[in-house]
Each structure stands twice: as C-alpha cells, then as structure tokens.
Amino acid sequence: MIELAxxxxxATIAVASAILVITQHNVVHSAAFLGATLFAVAGIFLTxxxxxxxxxxxxxxxxxxxxxFVFVIMLIAVDRTAMERQYNRQWTIALVTAGILIxxxxxxxxxxxxxxxxxxxxxxxxxxxxxxxERVGTTLYTVYLLPFEIASILLLVAxxxxxxxxxxxxxxE
Amino acid sequence: MVPTHYYLILAAALFTIxxxxxxxxxxxxxxxxxxxxMMNAVNINxxxxxxRLQQVTGQxxxxxxxTVAAAEAAVGLGIVIAMFKNKETMNINxxxxxxx
Numbered sequence: 514m515i516e517l518a519x520x521x522x523x524a525t526i527a528v529a530s531a532i533l534v535i536t537q538h539n540v541v542h543s544a545a546f547l548g549a550t551l552f553a554v555a556g557i558f559l560t561x562x563x564x565x566x567x568x569x570x571x572x573x574x575x576x577x578x579x580x581x582f583v584f585v586i587m588l589i590a591v592d593r594t595a596m597e598r599q600y601n602r603q604w605t606i607a608l609v610t611a612g613i614l615i616x617x618x619x620x621x622x623x624x625x626x627x628x629x630x631x632x633x634x635x636x637x638x639x640x641x642x643x644x645x646x647e648r649v650g651t652t653l654y655t656v657y658l659l660p661f662e663i664a665s666i667l668l669l670v671a672x673x674x675x676x677x678x679x680x681x682x683x684x685x686e
Numbered sequence: 687m688v689p690t691h692y693y694l695i696l697a698a699a700l701f702t703i704x705x706x707x708x709x710x711x712x713x714x715x716x717x718x719x720x721x722x723x724m725m726n727a728v729n730i731n732x733x734x735x736x737x738r739l740q741q742v743t744g745q746x747x748x749x750x751x752x753t754v755a756a757a758e759a760a761v762g763l764g765i766v767i768a769m770f771k772n773k774e775t776m777n778i779n780x781x782x783x784x785x786x
Contacts, residue, residue: 528703540715543719566729588770600710611702614705615699648742652743672760675764678761679764679768
C-alpha cells in the first residue's frame with residue numbers, strides 16, 4: 514500500500530516536472546525542473562528495489578550531466594535566447610501525433626497487463642541473500658566485463674571529442 | 687506491490703513528453719534535455735522488468751544507458767558551444783549551413 518502511494522507521488526512529480534521542462538521559456542528553469550524529474554525517477558528506482566541505480570542516477574545524472582547543462586547555459590547568452598520564438602511551426606501536428614502515440618501505448622499496456630509474469634518464489638528468496646549493489650557489481654564485472662570496458666573506451670572518446678569540439682581555434686588553423 | 691504496467695505507462699508518458707520536446711522546441715538545450723528524459727524512461731522500463739523477473743541484467747543495462755547518456759551529453763554540449771561561437775544562436779532553425 515505504501516509502495517503504491519510512493520509510486521503515485523514520485524510519478525506525479527516526474528511527469529509534472531517533465532512537462533514543465535519542455536514548456537518553460539527560460540532554459541535555467543527547464544534545467545531546474547529536469548533536476549526534479551531526475552530525483553523523482555531515482556525515487557521510482559527505489560520503489561523497484563534498485564538502490565544502487567538510484568544512487569547512480571543522483572550522482573551521475575544530477576551531479577554530473579545536469580551540472581554540465583547548467584555550466585553550458587551559463588556560458589551562453591540566456592537573456593537573448595529567451596526572447597526568441599520558442600516553438601516550431603509544426604507543434605500542433607507533433608502534439609497530436611504524440612497524443613495518439615501515448616494513447617496507443619497506454620491502451621496496449623492496459624489490455625496486456627496480465628501478461629507481465631510474477632517472479633517465482635525461489636528466486637525471490639535467493640535475491641534477498643545478497644545486497645543490490647553486490648549483485649549488480651558481480652554481474653557487471655563477470656558476465657558483462659567486455660561491454661564494461663567498451664563503455665570506458667566510449668567515455669574516453671566522448672571526453673576527447675568534447676574537448677576538440679569546444680576548444681578555441683589556434684593560429685595554425 | 688505496484689502492478690508492472692503502471693511503471694510501463696509512466697515510462698511511456700515520460701518518453702512521449704521527451705518526443706514532444708524534441709519535435710516542438712527550437713532551443714537546442716531543451717532538445718538535449720528532452721533526449722535525457724527519453725533515456726530516463728527507458729531506464730524505468732529496464733529496472734521495472736529487472737525487479738519483476740528477479741534478474742539483475744536489466745540494472746546492468748541501465749548503467750550502460752546512463753554511460754551513453756553521459757557521453758552523449760558531453761559531446762552534444764561541446765557541439766552547442768562550438769555552434770554558439772560561430773553563429774551566436776541556440777535556435778535550431780537558424781542552423782542550416784554545413785560551412786560558411
């Protein structure tokens with residue numbers, strides 16, 4: 514019962530602030546509401562017993578990516594961009610299409626809600642022995658070791674790419 | 687216990703809000719934020735099924751999704767800064783030249 518109440522609270526915060534992210538005129542306000550959405554999604558992860566992922570969500574998303582967004586917003590002119598036109602000419606048709614999409618997905622999920630299987634009882638007992646972080650870490654460093662290394666290469670490439678893109682042009686060029 | 691399809695409908699709603707943001711806004715920063723919203727929706731789905739099937743694989747995949755999101759944000763914001771140096775705008779409708 515309390516899980517359901519927590520789910521409704523976090524889901525309401527997440528959806529409401531997500532709508533505010535895409536409707537605010539000022540980019541800084543959008544970034545603030547994006548932070549609220551990310552915290553609410555971390556709460557959703559907690560109701561799903563993903564404690565490690567909730568921590569990663571807050572540290573990486575809120576502490577890393579969102580701070581990066583705010584840095585870039587501060588580096589570029591906020592006042593002038595707030596005066597520009599905010600929406601595309603295609604916004605009505607986009608809204609209608611997205612509305613049809615969400616109705617279709619929601620209807621399909623609601624009709625097929627009985628097909629989402631419940632876990633067998635033995636697996637639940639085994640899962641309770643080890644902690645969440647321990648299980649995630651063990652799987653990450655054994656079964657998914659190669660994807661983990663590839664992810665670290667990806668991050669290295671992204672760092673180099675970001676520096677190259679954002680650096681000043683030298684006299685040589 | 688919260689029914690699984692509640693989480694899926696929440697994720698679908700967040701994903702659709704992200705799509706609306708990408709399709710309707712002109713400010714490139716808000717478009718990048720909408721992409722982050724969509725990645726969060728995917729993560730909710732992965733972790734919901736990870737919990738319901740009692741397998742930790744979904745959470746490992748969510749970590750990879752977060753990694754890709756971080757890389758995407760770094761490169762995307764680098765592009766935004768390079769673009770702003772050249773064009774002094776964040777309006778995507780004014781960014782229509784490959785070279786000038």
